[in-house]
Amino acid sequence: MRRGRRPAGAAVMGAVAVATAVLGATPAGAVSVPSAAAQMPGFLEPSDMPPDPFSAWYGSSGPSDGPYSPLCAETVPLPQDNIWNATYSTPETAAGSQVSVVLLTEAEAIAFGAQVEAAVAGCEARMEQDQPNRPVTFWDHGQLNVEEGAHVYGIGFQGGWSYQNQLVSVGRDGNTVTVVSWESNWGNPPVDAFKATTVTAVNKLY
Template identity: 40%
Template sequence: MSKRTRTGTLAALVVAGLAAGAALTAAPAGAAPKAPAPKFLSATELPPHPSSAWTAAPVADGVPEEMQYRFGDALLAYDSRYRTFRTELDTGAQQLNVVVGDNAKAKALATRLDKEVKRCVTRMDADPEIEADYKSYGSLPVEEGARVHGFATRASWGAMDIHLVSVGRDGGTVTVVQWGQMGDFTDAPVKAFKKTTTTAVNKLY
């Protein structure tokens, strides 16, 4: 066999091998493409802090500890990721994205999470060391909808905290945004938080 023939044969084998590899890794005909991961808020999309800039941590898998306490086992069966935000002055926020996939199940989850916020406030208020008050800030007309909640806590040792929580949905994905700092209802940036919630739901996909 001549050198030219050997070279041509080797080239043909390489091409054939590449084609076979492509066939093995290609998606089956008719298979649905993998859905993109839902996006998260950036630090600049949080309610502006009067004297300190927000910083954003990397996105992490799972459910943050604060939301585990607030929502109990409602989130255990789902694929969840979250991002934590902080300022230098004890103001914090988090966003949790829960991919349910099924629209009906996602709607049911969002409804349950809205109820769990109120239940959490009731549980805290039952503690003799804590007084907790709840306020509903209504719904937002974004994608499949969102609801905004607020609650303030006062501890027997003097600590006062204000929290805003929203639950929104886009198709089969639910997003939860929570914000908190020291203070009471008069310190809650409700208008800015509603804007943040609208951005969070719109930004998912």
């Protein structure tokens, strides 16, 4: 479903309320993680990314431990432990990433996932506030039926070189949340292929 400059929907606002209620017991900005080191979840291979019309994908880093802010989620406080990231790219046209966080409980994972989704839903407004003369278009590409679920979003705007397309998804399996991103300024966004990538990412967690 495509939409232009429109406030986040009731579903996202409800998720924010859940996140506030669940995380309210922790200090501001804090995210609880297991006291012992968690096992690193499974990650995408470069070949799992949406096919690129110009070249193959390769893994440019990771997976490695440590915070890494996904696209449109820069406002979300990230833990220092039990978080892993990997980045992917093609030689010229596209880039992507996956960030996975293991939380203490499933309830906290639900809340953390809601925080990320709310940040992504607010990305359009933040970008337009930063650059009022640059129109931004936001798409809600819907839910995916995989494990505890995943949600796919799209952002489009005029970048420094040409029109920039971004895709971001948030998925969960138990107490683990994963965020996958894709971006390129060549051609139309591969929404269906990115949905398949998201399903693969969530299924590979465990």
